[in-house]
Amino acid sequence: MEWGMANRLAQLIQPDGHALFLPIDHGYFQGPTRKLEKPGETIRPLLPYADALFVTRGVLRASVDPGDSKPVILRVSGGTSMVGKDLANEGITTSMEEAVRLNASAVGISVFVGSDYEKESLLNLAKLVDEGERYGIPVMAVTAVGKEMEKRDARYLALACRIAAELGARVVKTYWCQNFEKVTGGCPVPVLMAGGPQVNTELEIFEFVHDGMQNGSIGVNLGRNIWQNDFPVAMIKAIRAVVHENAAPKEAQKIYDGEKGSRAKKS
Numbered sequence: 178m179e180w181g182m183a184n185r186l187a188q189l190i191q192p193d194g195h196a197l198f199l200p201i202d203h204g205y206f207q208g209p210t211r212k213l214e215k216p217g218e219t220i221r222p223l224l225p226y227a228d229a230l231f232v233t234r235g236v237l238r239a240s241v242d243p244g245d246s247k248p249v250i251l252r253v254s255g256g257t258s259m260v261g262k263d264l265a266n267e268g269i270t271t272s273m274e275e276a277v278r279l280n281a282s283a284v285g286i287s288v289f290v291g292s293d294y295e296k297e298s299l300l301n302l303a304k305l306v307d308e309g310e311r312y313g314i315p316v317m318a319v320t321a322v323g324k325e326m327e328k329r330d331a332r333y334l335a336l337a338c339r340i341a342a343e344l345g346a347r348v349v350k351t352y353w354c355q356n357f358e359k360v361t362g363g364c365p366v367p368v369l370m371a372g373g374p375q376v377n378t379e380l381e382i383f384e385f386v387h388d389g390m391q392n393g394s395i396g397v398n399l400g401r402n403i404w405q406n407d408f409p410v411a412m413i414k415a416i417r418a419v420v421h422e423n424a425a426p427k428e429a430q431k432i433y434d435g436e437k438g439s440r441a442k443k444s
């Protein structure tokens with residue numbers, strides 16, 4: 178691997194081989210998502226605990242201090258919205274030249290395997306990989322399911338992750354599922370887990386992140402279940418402990434409860 182590519186990956190994946198990416202890209206198709214109306218304010222207390230930010234160029238420029246940031250994974254696919262016809266009909270929204278200008282450590286693109294736009298999204302990934310390899314910029318593929326959350330089983334996710342890796346993604350982001358080892362076992366590049374919509378209890382998150390880490394994932398790209406939580410700093414600290422310190426779910430819960438208690442007292 179060439180130096181630039183290796184150096185950028187090393188900015189994202191920490192010396193322990195694990196990573197906690199903080200995605201704040203949701204607005205590119207959801208608009209002002211709850212608790213992300215002002216992304217700069219949302220991320221300020223969370224940044225110290227994140228290894229990288231997943232963000233569009235618009236929010237990066239408007240809301241992230243260039244003098245006080247974390248490595249950036251630039252979201253470069255889009256062109257659809259929640260109220261449009263089909264979320265899968267994405268194109269590439271940002272050039273590789275712009276990614277270089279913004280000093281991105283990687284670029285990220287969604288692929289929609291099994292959708293009406295499967296071919297287009299996969300060819301977009303392949304094109305982006307060609308450009309990324311030219312500049313030494315890794316591509317993170319996001320295995321998107323649109324509104325069809327029931328697609329999140331091991332058979333489907335293993336298929337989608339493997340295809341993304343075959344087309345040249347250096348890292349793949351997918352969803353956790355039962356039998357997650359089938360997903361990581363069939364994917365020759367590092368796999369990270371997204372969180373999905375906010376769930377009922379924090380413990381559910383700690384449990385799936387822990388299970389995924391035990392079964393071959395290198396970490397998380399987890400947004401709403403951090404910044405939509407009432408105690409986002411407590412949440413990111415607890416998840417960080419699972420990702421980087423191999424904390425068990427109950428230990429993570431203790432970290433969360435302790436941090437939540439001290440923050441509640443201060444307010």
Ligand code: 5RP
Nearest residue numbers: 200371372373398399400401
């Ligand atoms: C949204 C994304 C997000 O980066 C991804 O879904 C992770 O965020 P969350 O944990 O909130 O699901 O690709 O377009």
